[in-house]
Amino acid sequence: MGIVVIGTVAIDDVVTPFGENLDAPGGSATYFSLSASCFTRVKLVAVIGRDFPKKHIQLFKKKNIDIEGLEQKEGKTFRWEGKYGWDLDNPQTIATHLNLLQSFNPVIPQSYKNEEMLFLANIDPELQLKVLDQTQAKIIAADTMNFWIERKRNKLLEVLKRLDILIINEYEARQLTRESNLLKAGKKIISYGAKKVVIKKGENGALFVSKSGFFTCAAYLMEDVLDPTGAGDTFAGGFLGYLSKSKRYDDSAIRTALAYGTVMASFAVENFDIKGLAGLTSVKIQKRLKVFKRICSF
Amino acid sequence: MGIVVIGTVAIDDVVTPFGENLDAPGGSATYFSLSASCFTRVKLVAVIGRDFPKKHIQLFKKKNIDIEGLEQKEGKTFRWEGKYGWDLDNPQTIATHLNLLQSFNPVIPQSYKNEEMLFLANIDPELQLKVLDQTQAKIIAADTMNFWIERKRNKLLEVLKRLDILIINEYEARQLTRESNLLKAGKKIISYGAKKVVIKKGENGALFVSKSGFFTCAAYLMEDVLDPTGAGDTFAGGFLGYLSKSKRYDDSAIRTALAYGTVMASFAVENFDIKGLAGLTSVKIQKRLKVFKRICSF
Numbered sequence: 001m002g003i004v005v006i007g008t009v010a011i012d013d014v015v016t017p018f019g020e021n022l023d024a025p026g027g028s029a030t031y032f033s034l035s036a037s038c039f040t041r042v043k044l045v046a047v048i049g050r051d052f053p054k055k056h057i058q059l060f061k062k063k064n065i066d067i068e069g070l071e072q073k074e075g076k077t078f079r080w081e082g083k084y085g086w087d088l089d090n091p092q093t094i095a096t097h098l099n100l101l102q103s104f105n106p107v108i109p110q111s112y113k114n115e116e117m118l119f120l121a122n123i124d125p126e127l128q129l130k131v132l133d134q135t136q137a138k139i140i141a142a143d144t145m146n147f148w149i150e151r152k153r154n155k156l157l158e159v160l161k162r163l164d165i166l167i168i169n170e171y172e173a174r175q176l177t178r179e180s181n182l183l184k185a186g187k188k189i190i191s192y193g194a195k196k197v198v199i200k201k202g203e204n205g206a207l208f209v210s211k212s213g214f215f216t217c218a219a220y221l222m223e224d225v226l227d228p229t230g231a232g233d234t235f236a237g238g239f240l241g242y243l244s245k246s247k248r249y250d251d252s253a254i255r256t257a258l259a260y261g262t263v264m265a266s267f268a269v270e271n272f273d274i275k276g277l278a279g280l281t282s283v284k285i286q287k288r289l290k291v292f293k294r295i296c297s298f
Numbered sequence: 299m300g301i302v303v304i305g306t307v308a309i310d311d312v313v314t315p316f317g318e319n320l321d322a323p324g325g326s327a328t329y330f331s332l333s334a335s336c337f338t339r340v341k342l343v344a345v346i347g348r349d350f351p352k353k354h355i356q357l358f359k360k361k362n363i364d365i366e367g368l369e370q371k372e373g374k375t376f377r378w379e380g381k382y383g384w385d386l387d388n389p390q391t392i393a394t395h396l397n398l399l400q401s402f403n404p405v406i407p408q409s410y411k412n413e414e415m416l417f418l419a420n421i422d423p424e425l426q427l428k429v430l431d432q433t434q435a436k437i438i439a440a441d442t443m444n445f446w447i448e449r450k451r452n453k454l455l456e457v458l459k460r461l462d463i464l465i466i467n468e469y470e471a472r473q474l475t476r477e478s479n480l481l482k483a484g485k486k487i488i489s490y491g492a493k494k495v496v497i498k499k500g501e502n503g504a505l506f507v508s509k510s511g512f513f514t515c516a517a518y519l520m521e522d523v524l525d526p527t528g529a530g531d532t533f534a535g536g537f538l539g540y541l542s543k544s545k546r547y548d549d550s551a552i553r554t555a556l557a558y559g560t561v562m563a564s565f566a567v568e569n570f571d572i573k574g575l576a577g578l579t580s581v582k583i584q585k586r587l588k589v590f591k592r593i594c595s596f
Binding site: 086087181201204213214215216217218222223224225255258259293294295296297 | 384385478479480481482499502503505511512513514515516517519520521522523553554591593594595596
């Protein structure tokens with residue numbers, strides 16, 4: 001068991017209606033790794049600059065995340081500036097500074113090559129393809145975003161053909177397929193070549209579609225969401241982390257995995273940046289899963 | 299067991315992206331009655347004009363809906379003209395012709411007075427209060443809409459204080475409480491005096507809140523929705539119909555009732571007006587409930 005993740009490790013400047021959080025740890029691979037490491041062995045591939053704070057690297061180590069593939073180079077770390085409105089959904093991107101990401105050439109270290117699962121977190125589909133050429137993983141999952149759907153649709157469709165699981169949000173699913181109905185969108189994504197698709201609906205749960213059917217997972221309803229940044233990557237981390245741990249990919253395992261993804265995302269959003277994930281224990285996760293089951297089963 | 303419902307029996311002119319449906323049977327009490335009658339005895343209080351087609355009255359009879367309280371008077375039936383966009387959500391009201399509804403003075407027939415449950419479907423809160431003064435029902439539930447929240451807020455708050463269950467949609471819940479978070483909105487409604495509240499979220503399921511907690515119910519995901527008119531009233535009919543039949547109001551019964559409400563609404567929206575409900579059998583309902591459980595349990 002074990003997951004290799006390739007994505008961004010970033011510095012975020014985030015503004016939500018509840019406050020400003022500058023120079024915060026962020027990035028798709030950061031959230032994914034911290035979440036998945038609660039379930040399974042995680043091996044990280046990403047690039048950071050000399051400006052990336054040591055304490056966050058220490059946190060990766062503390063969480064037993066393998067950082068052999070975390071390249072630290074001269075230059076600046078990728079930086080994202082975003083702003084959320086009162087709906088706490090779909091943030092406005094104020095600025096994206098690619099910095100070292102611009103010349104990133106991801107290489108999977110030799111010691112990562114036996115891991116069963118690969119997650120291509122949100123990053124340029126051309127980089128995702130480069131990584132796909134280096135892997136022998138049995139289960140390959142990926143995420144993407146509106147930016148790539150608009151600008152690199154054809155490369156993204158190439159990635160899709162090679163995926164076991166695509167994990168995207170509802171806006172991306174609609175944009176990618178030009179279908180407003182999410183079930184139709186899910187089926188269309190399957191027709192593009194991905195074997196399975198998880199469509200994340202934020203505070204409205206998630207939808208899973210495969211060739212053989214579909215099912216839904218409710219959201220963990222919360223009164224106080226402070227910062228939704230990273231919720232989707234954290235969801236993916238819980239989802240794939242559980243699958244990696246359980247070594248099963250049948251419907252029943254996937255249902256449970258969706259629930260774990262949901263629960264992990266709920267921890268992420270109730271605090272700024274990675275604070276909700278940093279001190280998370282297995283006991284807390286199990287306790288919330290129990291509550292979640294209680295509030296959405298019948 | 300048995301439910302008295304007071305609301306509108308109407309003629310609707312509805313336009314959806316999939317077609318135009320003119321002179322169609324509609325109204326809150328119509329959808330509610332047809333749905334609830336699949337579970338329990340329903341007794342209808344409403345007013346219609348001479349223009350209301352006989353065949354729809356025949357349908358009420360065929361469904362064993364008691365129409366002693368359905369007053370037919372000289373004049374025209376209440377008429378609603380609405381238009382749905384591609385989101386098939388929140389229709390635009392093109393016109394509302396109150397007609398006989400303007401002078402409606404609802405009277406609960408003597409033979410209705412022993413029923414255990416009363417549902418005040420969406421209608422002027424002043425009329426809802428008049429009905430409340432005539433009832434000895436043990437369980438009182440109600441719905442309302444944006445029009446009354448704006449124009450008769452104080453009367454509506456008087457109604458709320460006397461309710462066991464308020465059943466409204468997410469837009470109404472936010473408007474009524476001025477809270478964007480639905481869980482907070484639900485708790486605020488409880489603080490207004492309603493003992494329990496069901497917040498309907500359309501294709502995103504439903505949320506139940508009471509003093510002792512909350513839980514959620516997923517939606518029955520569909521590829522093809524033709525006409526969402528009456529979905530909310532149909533949901534309420536399935537929800538209360540099941541509770542009336544089961545004679546239980548504990549959490550477990552309410553969870554099952556939410557599922558039945560969801561399933562009933564799914565039948566309503568897959569066809570125009572009441573067509574999806576008219577020929578519905580118990581076997582079809584049970585079959586869909588089974589599918590629903592399968593797609594949203596974990």
